[in-house]
Amino acid sequence: MGKGNRSNAYLWATLQPCFTSLYIAFLLHHVTSTVGSNSPFPYIPEDEINLDCGSSGNSTALDGRTWIGDENSIFFPVEHLQNNASLTASVVQQSSSATRVPYTTARLSLSPFSYIFSSVTAGQKLVRLYFYPATYGTFDRSKARFSVKAGPFTLLRNFNAALMADPDYDSGHDTIFREFCVNIEEGQRLNITLTPSDSNSFAFVNGIEILSMPTYLYYTPSDDQGLPFIGQEKLYQVVNGTALMMLYRINVGGSFISPAGDTGMFRSWNSDYKYLTEDLTSELPVSTIELNFSQIPPYTAPEEVYRTARTIGINRSSNKLYNLTWQLPVDSQFDYLVRLHFCEFQPEFKAVGDRRFLIFIANQTAEKAADVIRWSGGSGVPVYRDYAVSMFGLEGQKRVNLSIAISADPERYRGAILNGIEIFKVNDTYGNLAGPNPNTLPLTLPTATKSNNNRIKITAIVGGGISGIIVLLILGFLILRRAKTSWRWRRPFSFHTSKSTKTHGSLLPYLCRNFSLAEIKAATKNFDQNSIIGVGGFGDVYKGYIHVDGEATHVAIKRLKPGSQQGVQEFRTEIEILSQLRHHHLVSLIGYCNDGNEMILVYDFMPGGTLCSHLYDTDISHKTPLPWNQRLQICLGAARALNYLHIGAEHPIIHRDVKSTNILLDEKWTAKVSDFGLSKFGTTSTSKAHVSTAVKGSFGYLDPEYYRRQQLTEKSDVYSFGVVLFEVLCARPPIMHTVEHEEISLAEWALKCYRNGKLGQIVDPLLKAEIEPECLKKFGEIAVNCLHDNGTERPSMNDVVWGLELALQLQGSAEKAIFHGEQSFASKEYQDGLMSMFSEIMNPRGR
Missing domain, CATH: 2.60.120.430 (Galactose-binding lectin)
Structure with a gap:
């Protein structure tokens, strides 16, 4: 055989x-x-x-x-x-x-x-x-x-x-x-x-x-004329003298299929989440239809590929504006074999002509009237179609996007369907399949030689490109350095740990101090257990005093757990993001320690603790419950911080772990958003509104749309903040296992009560006499809108800020709330873009 x-x-x-x-x-x-x-x-x-x-x-x-x-x-x-x-x-x-x-x-x-x-x-x-x-x-x-x-x-x-x-x-x-x-x-x-x-x-x-x-x-039989060559009149053959390199094997609409789940060739099939550019709830539930392999052999792809799919629905209004599109980066200057897998299993599509659609490959029409039933002969019959396409970018361009899109028939708008994708690179005329390496340099374990080499390279680049502007920047830098002689401005460095074979580096000139391990040990009394004020996924948090600019400063010191693999990346992310930002409602990162095997972050100390600690699970005899007016101001401050991250920073930043334990309070009860270890830079592309990434966050706060699609947007933060708003209102955690089943999830329970007109029944009993009815109505409306299942229906954080300011006004304390030592984001200056004044980003121009 x-x-x-x-x-x-x-x-x-x-x-x-x-x-x-x-x-x-x-x-x-x-x-x-x-x-x-x-x-x-x-x-x-x-x-x-x-x-x-x-x-x-x-x-x-x-x-x-x-x-x-x-x-x-x-x-x-x-x-x-x-x-x-x-x-x-x-x-x-x-x-x-x-x-x-x-x-x-x-x-x-x-x-x-x-x-x-x-x-x-x-x-x-x-x-x-x-x-x-x-x-x-x-x-x-x-x-x-x-x-x-x-x-x-x-x-x-x-x-x-x-x-x-x-x-x-x-x-x-x-x-x-x-x-x-x-x-x-x-x-x-x-x-x-x-x-x-x-x-x-x-x-x-x-x-x-x-x-x-x-x-x-995957090869063309000798008696076969060949497959369609996109953009060409001739057909294309993958002959025996050809070599192929597999680039993508995708289970569209489904989950990862391991090699053991393949048909005997031990191929891996990945999910398609990270490649989708736009997705209007296109994923179909797993079908239980009995498959009939009458057109192709059953080893072609696992049955699971043909039991899952993505489809454009039958909504005419949305179908007119919507293509279901996947973007797949490939090397320039090569031909590619594209295989698309289909199986029609929706019961409403049984006959030829029930669903016709268009297929586009590399922005060119591959099929004008694709009809899976016509190709396969019936429902539940798997089939595939092969195409060849040449990909050529601009001169010097290493990578280009090979796009695959399906679109509804413009005459009937009855949707489109796709079950699987395979893409192979075809060798060139020299027998070559090799593509270029990525542009970035590998990040290696730091050594004295490597560090010196980095400095030499940086010096050479600066020296070679000197201009009048750079001279001015250097003068400004020297003046600032003389003013802050005790601070060490960071040059390129690498993170390292003996617990990981991975290393990470960065080329950011950080706005924070690099502390020695001796300084950290002195501040924590050699990591005295009595100095611990908190414990988290990253590690223990200590309080202490550390000398900054000649003064003893009260700080919180977060120490990475020994052997933590996840913490290495969170350590890097926290420094990369938070060290570049300055905002009244963001916790300030003073510095870090990357000495030996230790990875430590140093923050301003927040004597008020976490917002969570003042809402529930507290001893009322020792802690006075937060009054409603103060809760509103805390929510507004946190909302301003998130709004700044989304639209005020040079690049949009998605926090990804918004929760009440990550909102800290200073001595004046000012809210400070903290913990950026899971944060991601958002997209600035108008063609792709999400970042495809593995799902991370905290249970009870996690955006269900992000969980389903693994597509992260700023609206995921909005959802999490909606949960925080109900926490503040109801003084209960997001998940409780000691209540009735329908009350376990705060988000679901609050939504149900709001829709039934019973929101007032779940308000914190200590607040019921304080909240004005109109304020409660507005606050509930904001929180409910944040929890929309569809992210596009949620408000932006800018809208949330405006809504909370209105709630404060309705409560009767608007003047005190808005002008208590900070600029109102509802003012005309904010609308004109002066929010950038709150930032000390390296690029003062902002976005």
Whole structure:
């Protein structure tokens, strides 16, 4: 099976009777570890080689498959002199996201080395290379630059795995793999050679996987004329002499499908959230329809791909203005194979013509009248369509967006549907598949040499570009430095920890002080337990006094938990964002300590504690409840801070963890928003209103739309703030497990009471005599609007500020509330843009 030129149909039709012969062949074949005849997979590869590079024995992966070590194996012949120069090594510290197999060991070399797979059968193969750019002994991860060739094809060139993996850090992926398709002719053998880029580089690999794949799964059969070539009149063929590189394999509208959930080829299918540019509730529920694979073989894609989808609905008014679009970055100057998977499973679409739609690829029309029922022959019948497209950017442009969009038929507007996407890069005329590395430089462990090099580079850049403006900036800098001699303005530095193999750096000139560990220990009495005033996910918080500009300043000192992986990123984010911002209602970051293995943040001390501590779970005999007027002012202050983050900073900032414990109070009960460890920079693009990212936040405050789609916007902060408003009004936490089921969620309970006209019944009993009815009505209206399920229906934080100011006026204390030592955001000056006066951002022009 899988040899020669059998057609897909014949292969599929004869697959089941071949189980027994395949199993015998597996037992006799010494290079395979093929799944047995009782396999649940629709496809069983004839060749399956899982090579654990750098290992000397067999290992079992999480999916139950066996990986064999490459030491003394037939695939890594030591008689080749170049192979003798290679080394094996184990990772120094393995992160939680890197699975043990195949990422524990690696083979490394300063010279070329090769793997030889002489016993694989002829036919089309999947080749996967696995890389974990960690620390291996004395090898510097930033110097791992190399090329990989498979026969005549260059799979990777000048490849830097650290550069490729680092951009994925926020989603927790510090390991990467690359998947290729190659065809092995009869009598050929498959050689994979890794070659360092230069004398200062080394090559490495953690794992190699070779799998037979069904004949012509992605290649064009010899008797097939070819597939549509977008923007061209001719057809396109992916012939046997072609190599492919898989870039995207997406389960549209569904969740991630692991290799074990594939059809026997152990492919990964990712969700599509991060690639959507606009989504008007397009995700369909998982279908339970019985699938009928009468048009394509069942190994084409997992059934789950065809049971989930995104669709444009049948709302004519919205369909006229709306394309469902995915943007997928690809390398410029290459051709691409695009496969779109379809399966019509909605009961209202059963006949040809029920749903016709348009398909656009790279902003060009691919289909003018797509009709899944016409292609497949009926409901519940999976089918796919293949297209080829050339992608060429501007001169010097490395990456371009390959867009895929579906749009309703302009005559009927009956919607459109898509279940899955696969995109492959096709080799160029030189047999090359390699694309460029990202522009940013790898972030390595800090050393004295690296630091000096950074300073030299910065000095050279400044010296080379000197102008009159720069001279003025330098003079201003020197004057300011003389005025603040005790402050050290930060140059580029790297964060580091022995607990993580990842490192992070930054090139921001921070507006905060770098404290020594000795200063921190003196302030906390060597981290005395009696100095602890709080405990959070980041670590313990201490109070103390520290000398700033010659004066003892009362501070709060937050210390990262030893071994915390998440805290490293939060530490960096907090400094990058908060050190650049100055606002009356943001907590001030005084400085940080990045000494040895310690990561510590130093803030102004907030003697009033958290807003949460004054609302509930307090001992009334020791704490006086906050009066309503004061609660309103606290809410207004926090709203102003969030509004400033969204529209007043140079780049919009989404806090992502708005809650009552992150609103602190100073000695005058002024609200200060804190804790920016989860914050994200928002988008400034008019074509994409959200940031695609893994869901993070606090239970009870989390925006349900963000949770469903993994698309973060400023409106996610608005939702969380709506929960805080009801906390303030009702004096209860967002989640309570000691009440009736319908009252567990404060957001849901408050919405129900408001809609039933019973909001007054859940108001804090200590406030009922204080709140004016019109003020309560307005306050409730603001909070309810913040909690709209659809983010587009929620107000902006600017609208929330105005509403709260009106609530204060209705309460009868507007003058005191608005002009109590701060500028009113409702004033004409605010509308004219003077809110930027509250900022001390490095770029004084703001956004």
